[in-house]
Amino acid sequence: MAEITVAAALDSLDTVLRFVDGQMEQAGCPLKLMTQVDMAVEEIFVNIARYAYHPEAGEASIRCEAGGDPFRIVVGFADRGRPFNPLDRPDPDVTLDAERRQIGGLGILMAKRLMDDIQYEYRDGQNILTLRKNG
Template structure:
């Protein structure tokens, strides 16, 4: 797995996106799947940047691997910020109007629906969120 470690700030989003996009393009991943992954990467990374270390700034590591048979993309996000399992919260109720819905939860719901597998673990003081997408 190739990896990139950056300060967990919103300003680093472009570097994170470029890192992942370069890996996907190098492996010839179809554009439709690249776009799905790009949206998921943005959602997860921005949440880390905004909340993991708030009000301080820590580090975020993004790992990317493409391989296997059938071909699969694996993206991992690692941070040593506050323990947080984004999968533990109930999915946002999209049948309610925006005014009736609780704030938050739509981004992770979108990630869960666009990826084939999303797994969270907290290990050795580190949040690890793994996204997988089969090609």
């Protein structure tokens, strides 16, 4: 499993996506799967960049593993920001009009729908969120 550590800042998003895409391309990942994983990775990383350390600065580590038979992609995020499990929040009611809907939660809902599995744990002072997608 390859890993990078970047500043938990929006400026690092392109680096994170290039890293994950590089791992998926190297493993021969189908384009449709890459697109789905990229969308989920972007949502998760943007949330880390905006909220994990705010107003302070910090780092995030991203791990990626792709390949196997059957094909599978695993992307893990770790940060030392405030403990926060986005999976604990109830999914937003998308049947409501935008004016009546509570703010927030759409990004994690999208990631849940795109991925086959998402898990969260707080361990050793770190938020650890893992995405899994089978091909």
